[in-house]
Amino acid sequence: MDQHTLKQPAGAKRARKRVGRGVGSGTGRNAARGVKGQKKRGSVPPGFEGGQISVVRRAPRLRGFKNFGRVEFLAINLETLSDRFPAGATVDGDSLVAAGLLEAPNQPYKILARGELAHALNVTAPRISATAREAITQAGGTVEETAAADRTPRNRVHRRKAEGK
Numbered sequence: 625m626d627q628h629t630l631k632q633p634a635g636a637k638r639a640r641k642r643v644g645r646g647v648g649s650g651t652g653r654n655a656a657r658g659v660k661g662q663k664k665r666g667s668v669p670p671g672f673e674g675g676q677i678s679v680v681r682r683a684p685r686l687r688g689f690k691n692f693g694r695v696e697f698l699a700i701n702l703e704t705l706s707d708r709f710p711a712g713a714t715v716d717g718d719s720l721v722a723a724g725l726l727e728a729p730n731q732p733y734k735i736l737a738r739g740e741l742a743h744a745l746n747v748t749a750p751r752i753s754a755t756a757r758e759a760i761t762q763a764g765g766t767v768e769e770t771a772a773a774d775r776t777p778r779n780r781v782h783r784r785k786a787e788g789k
Contacts, residue, residue: 697732703739711743
């Protein structure tokens with residue numbers, strides 16, 4: 625295979641519009657960016673309001689604010705583990721990926737206690753609820769929590785209540 629023998633795949637997209645290539649091209653001079661200003665000279669992130677606090681951060685209850693630092697844990701119930709794993713099996717990130725319950729072995733997940741656990745399992749998980757831990761040990765299995773729950777209050781109001789102020 626040589627470079628001169630390559631062909632584009634059937635149904636390829638049309639060539640992209642090349643802007644800023646002279647006045648005669650129809651998209652020259654200002655290159656469809658307008659006249660002067662920040663939008664002409666560089667990129668502006670979406671939702672940027674010139675440095676003032678954006679409306680999404682000023683009033684998060686009004687529309688769609690999401691905490692970018694929040695870690696979402698995928699919930700996996702005992703009934704699912706009971707169905708997918710035989711007695712004495714080891715349940716961890718790799719085995720959950722193999723069972724099709726997770727997309728990646730390092731994806732955060734939490735074992736919850738919905739359903740019955742019919743047989744013993746050896747469970748290793750980042751988070752495990754207290755009732756799930758009880759149910760697993762009662763069935764004769766073992767439990768190992770790799771990351772303990774972070775119980776620090778995130779909000780100043782809660783912090784004041786915790787300190788007794």
